[in-house]
Amino acid sequence: MIVVKNVHKSFGEEEILKGISTTFLQGKTNLIIGQSGAGKTVFLKCLLGLFLPSKGSISYDGENYATLGNNGRRKLRQQMGMVFQGSALFDSMTVEENVMFPLRMFTKQTREEMLKRVNEVLERVNLQGANAKFPSEISGGMQKRVAIARAIVNKPKYLFCDEPNSGLDPKTAILIDNLIQEITRENNITTIINSHDMNSVLEIGEQIVYLKDGLLEWEGNKDIIYKTDNENIINFVYSSELFKKVRKAQLQGL
DSSP, rough: OOOEEEEEEETTTTTEEEEEEEEETSSSEEEEEEOOOOSHHHHHHHHSSOOSSEEEEETTTEEEEGGGOOHHHHHHHTTTEEEEBBOOOTTTTTTHHHHHHHHHHOOOOOHHHHHHHHHHHHTTTTTOTTTTOOOOGGGGGHHHHHHHHHHHHOOOOOOEESSTTTTTHHHHHHHHHHOOOOHHHTTTTTEEEOOHHHHHHHOOOEEEEEEEETTTEEOOTTTTTGOOOOOOHHHHTTHHHHHHHHHHHHHHHH
């Protein structure tokens, strides 16, 4: 669980985050949504420890990041997995080498132990046998699954995903959403997803934080979001005619 209390973040005189307080739940898919410029990326970087808040605190299962020493911060970062937008795989490395990279960086396991773990996570994301392929030899959806395998190979307590469906077709995007949700539940991870994908919001949004102009405008989940009377989130989530019809059908079903 990650607890955020009154987080502000400024760069010079420009205040990007203006006092955000929320809780990201363990074992749930937590989504951060909002329009471009809302502060989502800065907020995610604060959660990752890349930016320190100008004011406020972020605690990871009771540990305040700002008060940890260098060793404590290093240990905490090792408990974080990251799925980058566009996958961010190393082109010169095979699938196996990409997934093994965090193990080589942060553990003292033997090659046999690392390979066993790599094969476990590749099997979990349905990529068994793809070890020797290079990123250029596999599809975008497969690359995303490699990125997920790499993010979970060190058995993280916290999983961060930045636009995991970026560049994927709708069917593949749903498969990636479901995979992330399954892995979250299986391993009881605190998963935070920065997303523009409204399908993700309505499909796996077990906890949703909506930012607007650096403020927390609304929070809830996919089961109640269609009931809100907040015009900003209605216009954001239900901007297309299809989603407007979905919301109307949901409301009529009450």
